[in-house]
Structure formats: C-alpha cells, structure tokens
Amino acid sequence: MHSAVLLLLLLFCLGANGDLSTPLVSAHMEDYIAQNQRQYDAKLKNWEDELALFRKTFTSELRAINVHADQLEVKLEEAKARLNPIELIDSWHKHCVQNYSATIPLIANVRSALNGCFNTANSNLNSILTNAQNSFNSLKNFYNSNLKTLLSDCEKRNPKSQMNYTICVENVISTTNTFTQNNQKNFNNYMQQAQCTADIRTTQAWECAFNTVYSTSSSLGTAIRLIDDCIANKLACASVSCTSSCTNQMIISWKENDFLNATIKNPFYGLDSKLSCLEMKFKY
Known part of the structure; x- marks a missing residue:
C-alpha cells in the first residue's frame, strides 16, 4: 500500500516524457518580465510628460500675446472715455x-490682429511635434503589441x-531594449x-504682435x-469741415516776407483795434 502511494505521487510529478515537470513560467521569470x-x-x-510639457511651454509663451491685447484694450477704452465727454x-x-479720432484703431480689430499672431503660430504645434509623437506612438505600439506577442x-x-523558454x-x-534605445x-x-x-x-508670433502693438x-x-493741439488752436485743422469761428482772417505769405531779418513789415498796420478776433494763416 505504501509503495502504491509513492508511485502515484511520482507519476503525478512526471511529465509526458518521463521528466520531472516544473511550472514553465516560474516566479523568478514572472518578476523578470514584470520588472522590464x-x-x-x-x-x-517620461516621453508622454516631455511631450505634454513641450506643448504647455509653447502655448504659454504665445499666450503672453493676450496680455498685450488686454493692455491695449485698456488704453483704447481710456482714450474713448476721455474723448466722448470732450x-x-x-x-x-x-x-x-x-x-x-477716426485714426484710432478699434478694439475688435486690434484683438483680431493679435489673435491672428497667436493662432498662426499655435496651429503649427502638432506639425512641429509630428516626428517626436510618431516615435512615441511607435514605441507604445511595440510594447502593447509586439512585446506581448513575442512573449506569448x-x-x-x-x-x-x-x-529554452528562458x-x-x-x-x-x-530585442525590445534595442528597439527602445534606437x-x-x-x-x-x-x-x-x-x-x-x-x-x-514663437519669434515670428512676437514680431507679428509687436507690429500690432507698436502701430x-x-x-x-x-x-x-x-486732438489736443486742435482744441488748443495750435494746429490748423486739416478737414474742410473743421472751420474757425473767427470771421476775421489774415493770410501771410512765407515767400513774400523775409523772416530772417530782425524787422519786417508790420502785418497788423491799419487794423481796427476793436476786432474781437483775428485768425492768421501762413501759406508757402
């Protein structure tokens, strides 16, 4: 009876060819595969984080353009608030x-121009990272597909x-490590x-934004x-619709007078001292 039990135990441990059988995937081999x-x-x-950081940094540098847009909007609003009551x-x-005031840029146009600078640069982000992203996808696909197939x-x-299995x-x-290194x-x-x-x-975007900010x-x-000079009568109005309220006008020719001399003919000689106003215009 004792011999029969030993025989059964031996047969249980023997493989098909009569060899002592052991688990094909040992605990050590499982740890080896898992560690890799x-x-x-x-x-x-790491690659995924590096790609994400690149995208974030690139976009952050471009978003500073929006700060200029906000600052310009404040300046334009301040100018509008000042001129409307005047x-x-x-x-x-x-x-x-x-x-x-017609020459003052509209806020909408300024923002549109600056957004164009931002969008033009930002639209190139995916194409800039195409090769690096393809390398990442290739490695990820190898790990998820090729590696599992080869181990199986x-x-x-x-x-x-x-x-032989080991x-x-x-x-x-x-093979996987070599593929990874390459x-x-x-x-x-x-x-x-x-x-x-x-x-x-980024440089192109900033140059584009600078041109808009400067202009x-x-x-x-x-x-x-x-406008300030016009209001103070320091500048002759350039528009025919902008006329003086003074009806008494005097035109003095630069060509007919030598202003380099210490004395010139008195242009006010004979004028009525009771005139309420006198507008002088110089012509070449």
Whole structure:
C-alpha cells in the first residue's frame, strides 16, 4: 500500500516524457518580465510628460500675446472715455475729436490682429511635434503589441523546456531594449528639432504682435496729440469741415516776407483795434 502511494505521487510529478515537470513560467521569470515591463511603462510616461510639457511651454509663451491685447484694450477704452465727454463741449471740440479720432484703431480689430499672431503660430504645434509623437506612438505600439506577442510565442514554442523558454524570453527582452534605445535616440533628435522650430515660430508670433502693438500705440498717441493741439488752436485743422469761428482772417505769405531779418513789415498796420478776433494763416 505504501509503495502504491509513492508511485502515484511520482507519476503525478512526471511529465509526458518521463521528466520531472516544473511550472514553465516560474516566479523568478514572472518578476523578470514584470520588472522590464515597469521600466517600459516608465519610459512611455517620461516621453508622454516631455511631450505634454513641450506643448504647455509653447502655448504659454504665445499666450503672453493676450496680455498685450488686454493692455491695449485698456488704453483704447481710456482714450474713448476721455474723448466722448470732450466731444460734447461745443462744435469746435466736436470737430477736433471727430476729425482725428477716426485714426484710432478699434478694439475688435486690434484683438483680431493679435489673435491672428497667436493662432498662426499655435496651429503649427502638432506639425512641429509630428516626428517626436510618431516615435512615441511607435514605441507604445511595440510594447502593447509586439512585446506581448513575442512573449506569448515563447510559451507556445517551448511548452516543455524551461531552459529554452528562458532563453526565448531573454532574447525578446534584448530585442525590445534595442528597439527602445534606437527610438530614444530618434526621439531626442526629434525633440531638439522641434524646439528649434518652436523658437522660430514663437519669434515670428512676437514680431507679428509687436507690429500690432507698436502701430496701435503710435496711432493712438498721434490722434490724442492732434486732438489736443486742435482744441488748443495750435494746429490748423486739416478737414474742410473743421472751420474757425473767427470771421476775421489774415493770410501771410512765407515767400513774400523775409523772416530772417530782425524787422519786417508790420502785418497788423491799419487794423481796427476793436476786432474781437483775428485768425492768421501762413501759406508757402
């Protein structure tokens, strides 16, 4: 009876060829595969984070353009708030404001121009990262598809030999590591190229924004100065609709008078001292 029990135990442990059988995937081999897979997952996570950081940094640098848009909007609103009441003072103030305020850019047009600078650069982001993103997708696909298939094939092709299975798995891991290293080199090169292109696009966007900011500020400043000068009668109005309220006018020719001399003919000789006003205009 005792011998029969030992025989049954022995038969249970024997394989089909009479060899002592052991689990094909041992605990050590499972740990080996799992450890490598954790490293592969970490690699993908690092690449994914690097791509995300690149996108965030690129967009953040461009979003600063919106700050300029907000600042210009404040300036234009302040100018509008100042000029609207002045226009109501009298007809002269109204003429001055209407005559020169037309050159002040509209807020909507300024924002549209600056948004165009932003959108033009930002629309290139995906194309800038195309090669790097393709490298990431290729590596991820290899891990999720090729690696799993190769490991599964090792089990199918070596169902009875622990040694052959181990060698097969080691070869699969070696192949995967080589593929990873090659893709890492490509990914690094593509990211460097992407950074160079991104720097160019960012510079172009800032130059575009600067042109809008400069032209807007210049137009606004010039218009305000001309309006102030017009109101103070320091500048002859350039519009036929902008006329003086003084009916007494005098025209003095630059050509007929030598203003380099210390004395000239008195242009006011014979004028009625009771005149309420006198407007002088100089012509060439």
